Amino acid sequence: MKILVTGGAGFIGSHVVDKLIQQQCRVVVVDNLSSGLREHVNTAAKLIEMDIGSPELLALFEQEKFDYVIHQAAQTTVAQSIDRPDRDCQVNIAGSVNLLEACRKTAVRRIVFASTAAAYGNAADIPIPESAPKQPTSFYGLSKWTVEQYLALYRQIFGLEYIVLRCANVYGERQGNSGEGGVISIFSKKLHERRPVTIFGDGGQSRDFIYVGDVAAANCLALTAKTCNAAFNISTGTETSLNTLVKLLEQAAGIKLKKYFAQPREGDIYRSSLDNTAAGKYLSWQPQMPLSQGLGRTYQALKQPGLNQREGREW
Ligand SMILES: NC(=O)c1ccc[n+]([C@@H]2O[C@H](COP(=O)([O-])OP(=O)(O)OC[C@H]3O[C@@H](n4cnc5c(N)ncnc54)[C@H](O)[C@@H]3O)[C@@H](O)[C@H]2O)c1
Numbered sequence: 016m017k018i019l020v021t022g023g024a025g026f027i028g029s030h031v032v033d034k035l036i037q038q039q040c041r042v043v044v045v046d047n048l049s050s051g052l053r054e055h056v057n058t059a060a061k062l063i064e065m066d067i068g069s070p071e072l073l074a075l076f077e078q079e080k081f082d083y084v085i086h087q088a089a090q091t092t093v094a095q096s097i098d099r100p101d102r103d104c105q106v107n108i109a110g111s112v113n114l115l116e117a118c119r120k121t122a123v124r125r126i127v128f129a130s131t132a133a134a135y136g137n138a139a140d141i142p143i144p145e146s147a148p149k150q151p152t153s154f155y156g157l158s159k160w161t162v163e164q165y166l167a168l169y170r171q172i173f174g175l176e177y178i179v180l181r182c183a184n185v186y187g188e189r190q191g192n193s194g195e196g197g198v199i200s201i202f203s204k205k206l207h208e209r210r211p212v213t214i215f216g217d218g219g220q221s222r223d224f225i226y227v228g229d230v231a232a233a234n235c236l237a238l239t240a241k242t243c244n245a246a247f248n249i250s251t252g253t254e255t256s257l258n259t260l261v262k263l264l265e266q267a268a269g270i271k272l273k274k275y276f277a278q279p280r281e282g283d284i285y286r287s288s289l290d291n292t293a294a295g296k297y298l299s300w301q302p303q304m305p306l307s308q309g310l311g312r313t314y315q316a317l318k319q320p321g322l323n324q325r326e327g328r329e330w
Contacts, residue, residue, distance in 0.1 A: 017041040019081040022088030024051025030231040067110040076117040084126040096155035107158035125176040127237045134160040142290035178237040183250035187227030188316035203317040216279035221254035223288040226304035242297040250289035267311040
């Protein structure tokens with residue numbers, strides 16, 4: 016089968032591409048290389064340097080005749096979405112609708128969409144089930160939730176199949192420091208350079224850190240899962256506090272970090288974890304990578320210059 020991966024030069028997308036190639040799929044990547052790197056794209060995939068909002072996207076679809084689309088390309092930074100909601104909307108909403116148009120006009124079988132825990136905002140129940148209210152607190156969360164609703168309506172009106180994967184904080188090799196799991200690359204870098212880290216708040220704030228290889232596996236399973244037209248959390252279902260994360264990273268590196276504590280940041284969610292029961296049941300997916308092992312691999316990879324994402328804003 017022939018699969019388009021948008022954002023396939025990015026952190027998660029490049030791992031998805033690697034996994035698809037392992038499974039003997041024919042893969043085309045569309046990426047404008049705004050944060051992704053050409054070197055991350057598996058050489059067995061075809062890279063087309065193009066913006067998902069481009070008017071030329073439809074012609075590419077007509078020419079390539081994709082069976083499936085995995086849509087990873089996005090403006091991925093919460094802070095940037097607050098600084099420039101217009102830009103976030105242009106890439107994440109208008110770009111996605113341009114892609115959906117190409118999908119329905121060329122009878123793509125299914126689209127798998129990378130959504131986020133940020134769609135929930137501050138939820139009352141932890142771990143958060145898929146049914147929890149969607150109350151995003153950033154334009155990034157709102158733009159992802161908006162595209163989820165476009166997908167539901169495209170299904171209803173045009174019959175385009177979809178699966179939404181709402182990912183928790185993803186970490187692993189090739190990650191940058193601007194995305195939702197960016198704290199790991201920032202702390203790893205500080206560890207490597209023996210520099211102190213600043214923890215905003217008391218360090219008790221938790222996140223649900225999911226390894227990128229597990230996320231790539233979920234994307235591959237979502238292509239052909241029997242149950243579709245639904246959203247699934249992709250997470251470990253467990254909370255890890257920043258203090259615990261620092262300890263695990265110190266163990267992975269064999270180095271002690273100097274920590275400074277600062278005032279909590281405005282708008283930061285204190286606790287976060289996503290319930291992954293539905294993904295287990297309907298996608299036959301389970302996270303495989305223990306956090307301590309995944310952090311070790313990530314730390315080793317991030318130490319090597321040139322192999323990682325372009326650097327974004329400090330977390
Ligand atoms: N990293 C996380 O923790 C996390 C968590 C939840 C959801 N997600 C979602 O997963 C997806 C991948 O995130 P990532 O962390 O790999 O980010 P990333 O920045 O590494 O990857 C995004 C890729 O999309 C490309 N891109 C951006 N705008 C584009 C455009 N207009 N046209 C074509 N290509 C474009 C970039 O060059 C990059 O290669 C995103 O949709 C993100 O919202 C990420």
